[in-house]
Amino acid sequence: xxxxxxxxxxxxxxxxxxxxxxxxxxxxxxxxxxxxxxxxxxxxxxxxxxxxxxxxxxxxxxxxxxxxxxxxxxxxxxxxxxxxxxxxxxxxxxxxxxxxxxxxxxxxxxxxxxxxxxxxxxxxxxxxxxxxxxxxxxxxxxxxxxxxxxxxxxxxxxxxxxxxxxxxxxxxxxxxxxxxxxxxxxxxxxxxxxxxxxxxxxxxxxxxxxxxxxxxxxxxxxxxxxxxxxxxxxxxxxxxxxxxxxxxxxxxxxxxxxxxxxxxxxxxxxxxxxxxxxxxxxxxxxxxxxxxxx
Numbered sequence: 001x002x003x004x005x006x007x008x009x010x011x012x013x014x015x016x017x018x019x020x021x022x023x024x025x026x027x028x029x030x031x032x033x034x035x036x037x038x039x040x041x042x043x044x045x046x047x048x049x050x051x052x053x054x055x056x057x058x059x060x061x062x063x064x065x066x067x068x069x070x071x072x073x074x075x076x077x078x079x080x081x082x083x084x085x086x087x088x089x090x091x092x093x094x095x096x097x098x099x100x101x102x103x104x105x106x107x108x109x110x111x112x113x114x115x116x117x118x119x120x121x122x123x124x125x126x127x128x129x130x131x132x133x134x135x136x137x138x139x140x141x142x143x144x145x146x147x148x149x150x151x152x153x154x155x156x157x158x159x160x161x162x163x164x165x166x167x168x169x170x171x172x173x174x175x176x177x178x179x180x181x182x183x184x185x186x187x188x189x190x191x192x193x194x195x196x197x198x199x200x201x202x203x204x205x206x207x208x209x210x211x212x213x214x215x216x217x218x219x220x221x222x223x224x225x226x227x228x229x230x231x232x233x234x235x236x237x238x239x240x241x242x243x244x245x246x247x248x249x250x251x252x253x254x255x256x257x258x259x260x261x262x263x264x265x266x267x268x269x270x271x272x273x274x275x276x277x278x279x280x281x282x283x284x285x286x287x288x289x290x291x292x293x294x
Contacts, residue, residue, distance in 0.1 A: 030264060031264050042259075054264075069246040080169055081226070084221070095181075109171055152239075159238075161237045167232065169226060172222075176221070230245060
């Protein structure tokens with residue numbers, strides 16, 4: 001006999017279906033419209049199928065260098081990913097012990113999550129402009145006129161923008177590490193120390209392999225959060241733009257499906273990174289399980 005559905009089942013099912021449609025429907029529409037023919041527009045109905053707008057994207061969109069913006073975002077995202085993993089793991093290890101002022105430090109770190117992103121961006125931008133003023137005053141005082149004339153700004157991809165992105169990714173990485181180490185059994189480390197392992201050997205050969213799948217997840221979070229960040233980048237980027245900022249600017253000037261082609265390429269990069277992260281995490285989890293069995 002078939003089990004009778006609860007009264008609220010279909011209501012919840014409809015709500016879930018609407019949520020999935022609302023979440024992924026726009027992405028699907030953008031992907032479909034990006035494959036229109038040369039006469040395609042920004043709305044349905046479709047006007048043929050081709051790769052025409054991807055070819056236009058490769059040629060460039062006016063004065064905007066999409067390729068350079070793509071590489072800037074990719075480089076920044078990979079840097080944020082690496083630093084998020086390193087600092088999150090180190091912070092997670094540090095918070096395993098009782099730290100003086102640890103609670104205050106924790107709330108300081110996660111405070112950026114509740115601050116409006118644009119406020120964080122404005123604050124970082126103002127901080128670096130004040131730094132520029134200070135550097136110029138010092139150069140002027142020391143008589144370094146040549147250096148002063150060539151000095152631009154401290155704002156940039158790997159200075160202010162990097163700091164803005166880390167203010168967004170590090171709290172997530174730290175919270176994930178807290179969850180990991182709350183479930184971590186310290187008996188493994190004690191066994192390693194009993195066998196004569198140094199603290200570094202214990203971390204490298206025992207702790208790190210056990211937490212590796214979760215560390216990969218932190219890296220994925222770091223990259224994807226950086227890859228599509230706009231608000232925290234807008235006032236802290238300097239004189240160049242990342243790909244999301246270029247995409248935002250193009251929405252007001254580009255009136256062809258090439259903007260959809262750019263959106264499709266951006267989504268593909270995101271999904272490739274997530275796929276690689278999930279695959280690597282699964283591989284590490286299987287190796288960890290196999291080692292336990294053996």
